[in-house]
Amino acid sequence: MQNTPSIGHILEMPDLQVDALCTDQDGYLSFLSVWGRDTATQELLARLTLPANETASLIQGFNLRLDNKSSTSTNKILVIPDLLEKTFSRTFGRTKFGSINNLWLYDSRAVKADKANHTAFIVLRDNGDTQSLDQLPQHPEFGNCLQQLISVSPVPILEHWAPVAFKAACELEMVSLHTSYLGKALCAEIALKESVFQHRISELICNGTLTVNA
Numbered sequence: 001m002q003n004t005p006s007i008g009h010i011l012e013m014p015d016l017q018v019d020a021l022c023t024d025q026d027g028y029l030s031f032l033s034v035w036g037r038d039t040a041t042q043e044l045l046a047r048l049t050l051p052a053n054e055t056a057s058l059i060q061g062f063n064l065r066l067d068n069k070s071s072t073s074t075n076k077i078l079v080i081p082d083l084l085e086k087t088f089s090r091t092f093g094r095t096k097f098g099s100i101n102n103l104w105l106y107d108s109r110a111v112k113a114d115k116a117n118h119t120a121f122i123v124l125r126d127n128g129d130t131q132s133l134d135q136l137p138q139h140p141e142f143g144n145c146l147q148q149l150i151s152v153s154p155v156p157i158l159e160h161w162a163p164v165a166f167k168a169a170c171e172l173e174m175v176s177l178h179t180s181y182l183g184k185a186l187c188a189e190i191a192l193k194e195s196v197f198q199h200r201i202s203e204l205i206c207n208g209t210l211t212v213n214a
Contacts, residue, residue, distance in 0.1 A: 008182050011063040011074065013047075015040040020183025021064060021077070028078045029061075030178050031106045031123055031185045033089075038099040041088075045103075048081045064181060075181065085111055107187075113152050118192035120148035126186040133170045133177060136188065137163065145175075145188055154194040155201050161210050168200045 008018035013036075020033035034041065050057035061078040090102040109121035124130075124141045136142060146162040149169065157165050169175050169192060178187035204210045 006182065007067075009065045009067075010034070010044075011065055012058060013040065013044055013062070016044060018064065018182070020185040021181045022178040022183075022185055022187040023077060023181070024178050024189065025176060026078070027076065028080060029084070029105065030121065030187050030189075031110075032104065033183060033185065034103050034105075036101065036103075038091075038101050041101045041103040045086065048079060048084075066181060083108055107189075113148055115152050118152045118154055118190075118194060118197075120152045120190045122148055122188045122190070124186040124188065126180065126184045130177075130186055133175060136177070137166075139186070145190070149190055152190060152192060153197070153201075154192060155198050157201070158210075158212070164204060164210060165201060168204065169197065172196060172200060 006019065008021060010016050010018060016034050016036040018032065018034050020031065021029070022031040024030050034044065036044075044058070047056050047058040050059060052059050058079065059081060061076055064075045064077050066073050066075070084105045085108045087104045087106075088101050089104050091099065106123060107121040109119060110123050113120035122144050124139060124144065127139060130136055130139050136145065146159075146166055149166050150157045150159070150162055153165070166175070169190065172193070174190065174192050174197065176189050176191075178189060180186065201210070
């Protein structure tokens with residue numbers, strides 16, 4: 001994407017700066033990297049838990065402002081706080097601005113796949129060359145996607161079957177890339193429909209595409 005901004009701002013919390021953000025197809029936050037003073041990042045976490053009727057609440061989302069060289073845009077980012085994990089990836093304790101934190105908020109399935117519902121979430125480093133699912137297998141960290149597919153599959157997947165099975169899941173529209181507004185995060189989601197995926201794997205076994213021998 002041309003003229004992609006390097007920094008975004010949360011309008012409701014101007015003391016924070018966003019350097020990476022992704023959402024799913026419905027506009028719900030799946031990954032956020034934000035920088036700010038310790039008090040500001042803690043305030044963000046607190047405001048995400050306040051009831052919707054509280055003035056300071058962000059439980060229904062926040063507004064992201066992106067400043068490009070030629071324009072400014074504002075996007076409504078929806079959130080489901082209960083589904084988000086948090087990590088302070090870096091902390092700088094002694095600066096002239098006080099303690100500065102880098103807070104990550106991300107889909108909890110990045111830590112633990114939802115095997116019961118056959119869904120997983122993968123965060124990869126955006127190398128700039130992956131713009132579509134067709135290009136995903138060329139990503140240096142594509143192996144993480146294959147391992148997650150094996151983990152959540154409703155049927156056993158041998159390791160050497162995984163690339164073919166992943167391609168089948170893509171063809172069945174069970175894999176998606178999330179929308180990246182800025183930053184170096186590339187987010188992929190696997191959501192397998194049990195009966196449909198089982199049927200496709202059975203077909204691939206029966207027609208000899210998938211065999212026991214590698």
